[in-house]
Every structure is written in structure tokens, then in C-alpha cells.
Amino acid sequence: MAEAIIRTENLSYVYSEGTPYEHRAVDGVSIEIEKGSFVGLIGHTGSGKSSLIQHLNGLLKPTSGKVFIGGEDLWANPKDIRRFRFKVGLVFQYPEHQLFEETVRKDIAFGPRNMGLSDEEIEARVLEAAKHTGLTEDYLEKSPFELSGGEKRRVAIAGVLAMKPEVLILDEPTAGLDPKGREFILSEIKDYHDKTGATIILVSHSMEDVARFASHVLIMNHAKAAMYGKTREVFSHVEELCEMGLEVPQISRVFAKLREKGYEVPESVLTVDEAKKAVLKLLGKGGEADA
Amino acid sequence: MLKDITFGQYFPGDSIIHRLDPRMKLILIIVYIVLLFVADGLFSLLIGAAMGIAFYALSKLPWKLVIKCIKPIMPIIIFTAVLNIFFVEGDPIFEWKFISVSGKGVLTAVLMCIRIICLIAGSSLLTYTTTPIALTDGLERLMKPLQKIKVPVHELSMMMTIALRFIPTLIDETQKIMAAQKARGADMESGNIIEKAKALIPILIPLFVSAFRRADELALAMECRCYHGGEGRTRMKQLKLTAKDFGAAIFVAGGFAAVILMNMFGPEVFRL
Numbered sequence: 001m002a003e004a005i006i007r008t009e010n011l012s013y014v015y016s017e018g019t020p021y022e023h024r025a026v027d028g029v030s031i032e033i034e035k036g037s038f039v040g041l042i043g044h045t046g047s048g049k050s051s052l053i054q055h056l057n058g059l060l061k062p063t064s065g066k067v068f069i070g071g072e073d074l075w076a077n078p079k080d081i082r083r084f085r086f087k088v089g090l091v092f093q094y095p096e097h098q099l100f101e102e103t104v105r106k107d108i109a110f111g112p113r114n115m116g117l118s119d120e121e122i123e124a125r126v127l128e129a130a131k132h133t134g135l136t137e138d139y140l141e142k143s144p145f146e147l148s149g150g151e152k153r154r155v156a157i158a159g160v161l162a163m164k165p166e167v168l169i170l171d172e173p174t175a176g177l178d179p180k181g182r183e184f185i186l187s188e189i190k191d192y193h194d195k196t197g198a199t200i201i202l203v204s205h206s207m208e209d210v211a212r213f214a215s216h217v218l219i220m221n222h223a224k225a226a227m228y229g230k231t232r233e234v235f236s237h238v239e240e241l242c243e244m245g246l247e248v249p250q251i252s253r254v255f256a257k258l259r260e261k262g263y264e265v266p267e268s269v270l271t272v273d274e275a276k277k278a279v280l281k282l283l284g285k286g287g288e289a290d291a
Numbered sequence: 292m293l294k295d296i297t298f299g300q301y302f303p304g305d306s307i308i309h310r311l312d313p314r315m316k317l318i319l320i321i322v323y324i325v326l327l328f329v330a331d332g333l334f335s336l337l338i339g340a341a342m343g344i345a346f347y348a349l350s351k352l353p354w355k356l357v358i359k360c361i362k363p364i365m366p367i368i369i370f371t372a373v374l375n376i377f378f379v380e381g382d383p384i385f386e387w388k389f390i391s392v393s394g395k396g397v398l399t400a401v402l403m404c405i406r407i408i409c410l411i412a413g414s415s416l417l418t419y420t421t422t423p424i425a426l427t428d429g430l431e432r433l434m435k436p437l438q439k440i441k442v443p444v445h446e447l448s449m450m451m452t453i454a455l456r457f458i459p460t461l462i463d464e465t466q467k468i469m470a471a472q473k474a475r476g477a478d479m480e481s482g483n484i485i486e487k488a489k490a491l492i493p494i495l496i497p498l499f500v501s502a503f504r505r506a507d508e509l510a511l512a513m514e515c516r517c518y519h520g521g522e523g524r525t526r527m528k529q530l531k532l533t534a535k536d537f538g539a540a541i542f543v544a545g546g547f548a549a550v551i552l553m554n555m556f557g558p559e560v561f562r563l
Contacts, residue, residue: 020302020303020304054470057474059470059473059474082476082478085473085474085475085476086476089474090471090474091474092467092470092471092474095471097464097467097468097471097497097500097501098468098471098472098475098493098497099497100492100493100496100497110472110475110476110477110493111475111476114475114476114477114478115476145500159475160474160475163475163476
């Protein structure tokens with residue numbers, strides 16, 4: 001097994017301890033995430049996903065338990081916590097709401113500037129991040145407030161990418177976008193993953209997206225880490241997932257039903273492409289499946 | 292930091308104080324405050340303090356809430372106490388160079404402290420036990436007579452309702468934006484005053500933008516539901532005075548009478 005970039009030990013977090021609003025958001029989560037993996041994080045609203053990811057860059061301090069990033073204890077020295085924020089980039093839900101600068105260029109540069117980099121390095125990183133997110137040069141001088149929703153989001157994501165984080169966490173980066181915008185954002189995340197080898201954690205409600213991109217899946221349920229494993233393994237637990245009220249990709253469900261009916265199809269089918277191959281194979285045309 | 296703001300923070304519960312009519316609570320709090328200032332001696336003021344303690348006991352709120360609401364005004368209390376101790380003239384009981392402390396000064400300081408603490412704790416109890424919506428509802432009803440002199444009572448209370456309603460939302464929003472900027476390495480803890488003020492810009496600008504966006508959306512949503520001001524508007528929840536409201540009124544009136552009697556016939560010590 002490769003080196004674990006993120007490790008949590010019995011991580012728990014309780015909101016407003018000792019008031020009627022007390023709420024256990026994360027409950028004894030122990031996971032290890034391998035360097036370079038692409039993790040899909042799934043769970044209901046309120047299952048503790050957002051709280052969990054805020055522990056990974058030290059925005060929340062665990063009530064109990066520990067977080068290790070690259071083998072280092074995150075809270076060993078609380079004064080040093082900012083260092084980890086640059087290592088673990090976190091893109092919040094609706095990140096476009098955090099834009100504030102006069103120009104797109106300045107806004108993307110906010111993170112690198114906080115890192116204390118030189119002006120040349122900042123400029124280089126801004127251009128690189130803009131390229132990653134498909135923002136051309138003429139965008140850089142515009143005000144972020146005159147852009148469309150999808151463009152704003154790309155600027156906000158670029159602002160995090162410009163810090164070149166080793167771990168990139170995105171909280172529902174495609175929420176509220178049209179199909180074209182979704183596709184664009186997802187492929188640019190994939191692109192960043194492939195080019196830099198960074199570890200990605202993608203919080204999503206779309207099983208299809210997770211099935212397509214993620215190598216691993218982490219399921220959160222009632223503040224606990226209910227399942228963690230390879231995407232294929234996790235999505236083969238159709239029944240358990242349905243019991244938690246979660247879905248599996250539609251195509252996996254179809255194939256689970258087919259298996260129930262006695263057809264010899266593979267246990268876990270994640271994408272339409274795989275489904276096509278499986279069906280052709282079943283029909284005895286396996287050789288042509290790739291055509 | 293932000294979560295420590297208790298003003299306007301409702302603390303859910305189901306005590307008799309929670310269930311009182313907001314109008315009655317408002318009136319009684321005003322009467323209580325007047326009572327605190329009518330009391331002119333230690334003994335009559337202690338009756339007032341005892342009433343405050345009784346209210347808190349009845350509300351079944353955790354006692355640490357009292358401390359929580361007193362804490363922010365601690366500097367004012369200390370300042371008042373020090374001023375009174377040193378600057379109220381009277382027979383000195385302690386003298387050192389130009390400093391002189393009179394018995395009257397100490398007494399005034401003690402009375403002022405009790406008064407301020409009761410005042411703040413009492414009005415905080417109102418917001419702890421009344422939802423903001425019920426509170427503005429009560430206010431609107433109480434101010435209704437002012438409509439005769441063209442005071443836009445309904446509009447004022449609607450504005451207040453909306454403002455109160457959005458305080459938690461905006462605090463939430465602020466925390467989200469702070470978290471997002473911190474995730475980009477924003478440093479809000481260190482630096483001198485100017486650097487700290489500068490560090491607020493990345494928070495304030497998105498906050499204003501979102502507040503205006505929300506205001507726009509809210510106005511649109513209200514118009515979509517045919518909101519056109521207070522004229523002819525009826526209420527789903529009618530406020531009604533019940534036996535417990537009159538009971539509370541009698542209790543406060545009794546306390547008031549006790550304070551006046553204590554002022555008139557009580558022992559002549561510890562008076563101003």
C-alpha cells in the first residue's frame with residue numbers, strides 16, 4: 001500500500017457542547033487515504049461530510065482524536081496550522097461567494113500571496129491556475145463580480161489551485177451548475193489530478209460522477225465513516241447503500257437487478273461503457289465490445 | 292468569537308416564562324426596570340434582585356447564561372463602581388493624600404452594580420425566553436396606537452423581524468466566508484491593528500455582496516406572495532392574554548409595591 005497522505009485517528013467533533021444545540025457531527029472516524037488517490041465522499045446532508053473535510057486542513061479542531069497529514073500531526077503546534085492550509089486546499093460549497101478582489105487576477109493571487117511567495121512566482125501560479133480552469137488572459141483583468149455563475153466558480157477554484165495543494169478537497173463543486181458547467185469543472189479536476197498527482201477528495205451527491213472519476217469511495221452516515229474502499233467494492237454493496245438511503249449509480253442498479261434475474265453479468269458495473277461491454281459479452285459478441 | 296454574541300439569542304425551553312405573552316413580558320420588563328430605579332436603598336433593591344433571581348429560576352435556564360450576558364458589560368460595571376467610590380462626596384471613611392472614599396460612595400457603587408446587573412440580566416431574560424418573531428409581534432401590537440400619529444408601525448416591525456431573522460444567517464455566512472478565506476491562508480489572528488483591519492476586507496466584501504443579494508431575493512419572494520404592507524393583514528397566531536400572564540403581572544405589581552413600602556417604611560440604614 002502506498003503512503004497515507006491523510007490519516008485520522010478516532011476523530012470526533014461536537015458542535016456547541018453543553019447547550020441544547022449540542023450536535024455530534026463527526027463520530028470516531030478513522031481512515032487512511034493513500035497518496036494520489038481520488039476519493040469520492042458521499043453521504044446525506046448532515047452526515048458530517050463538511051465537518052470532516054474541515055478537519056483535514058485544520059479549520060476545525062477535533063474535540064477528540066487526531067489528524068495526520070503526510071505523517072505530521074496537524075495540531076502538534078497550533079501556531080503552525082496555516083502551513084497545512086496550503087498543503088491541503090479546500091474548495092467550499094458555492095466558492096464563488098468568497099470572491100472579493102477588484103480583478104480576477106488579484107483574487108486568484110490571494111492564496112499564493114498569503115503563502116509569502118515572490119511576485120514572479122505568484123504571477124506564474126496565477127497563469128497556471130487560470131489555464132487549469134480554462135480562464136483565458138482577458139478574464140484576468142475583469143472584475144469577478146461581472147462574470148457568470150459558472151465562470152465565478154472557476155475563478156474561485158483557480159484561487160485554491162494556485163496554492164498548488166498536495167491534497168485538493170472540493171465540497172460539491174458542481175452544485176447549481178448546468179450540465180455543461182458540471183462537465184467542465186469535473187474534467188478540470190480530473191486534469192489537475194492526472195497532471196500533478198495530487199490527492200483529491202470530491203464531495204458529491206452524484207453517484208455517477210463519483211463512479212466515473214473516483215478510485216476510492218468514502219461513505220459517511222450519521223457522523224460515522226460507514227464504508228471506505230475501492231469504488232468498485234463499495235458500489236457492489238447495493239443493499240447496504242440503499243438501506244442508508246443512498247443510491248448507487250443507476251447503471252449499477254440495473255445490473256444488480258439483472259443479476260437477481262439470473263443473468264451472468266459482473267458484480268459491479270459502474271459506467272455506461274462498462275455496461276455496454278458487459279451486455280455485448282453476454283450476447284456472445286465479446287470480441288466486438290471495443291468497437 | 293462570533294458565537295459568543297448572545298444578544299437576541301433565543302434559548303429554547305418550555306417554562307412558564309417562555310410561554311408568557313410577549314406583550315406582557317415587554318411591559319413587565321419595562322416595569323421591572325423602573326422598579327430598579329425607584330428602589331433607593333439596599334433593602335428595596337434586594338427585593339428587585341430577588342425578583343430577578345425568581346424569574347431566572349422559573350425560566351429553568353442554565354445559570355451560566357446570567358454570567359454570559361453580564362460578561363461583556365463588566366468593564367462598564369467596574370468603571371461605574373470605581374467612579375462612584377472615589378467621586379461621591381460624603382463623610383470620608385478612608386483618606387490617603389488626595390484620595391478620599393466615603394461610606395456613601397461605597398454604598399452608591401454597590402447599589403449601582405446591583406442595578407446594572409439586574410437590568411442587563413432582566414432584559415437578557417426577555418430575549419433568552421422569547422423568539423425574535425414573538426418579540427417583534429408583541430412590539431408591533433404594543434406600538435399600534437402610534438399609527439394614529441402616522442408612525443409606520445407595521446413597516447418598522449417588519450424591518451425588525453427581518454433584521455432579527457437574518458442575524459443568525461449572516462453570522463453563519465460570515466463564518467463560512469471566514470473559513471473559506473482561512474482555507475486560502477488568510478491570517479486574521481496576528482499582525483497589528485492596521486493589518487488586522489486589512490484582513491477584514493476579504494470577509495466584509497463578500498458579506499456585503501451576499502447581504503444585498505439576499506435582500507433582493509427576499510423582496511422578490513415577498514412580492515411573489517403578494518406582500519403589500521400591513522393594511523388588512525391578519526395573523527395566523529393571535530396573541531392572547533391568559534391566566535399566567537395576569538399572574539405574572541400581579542407578581543411584578545406585588546414586587547413593585549414591596550419596593551415602595553420598603554422605601555417608605557424600611558430601616559433607615561444603607562439608604563442613598
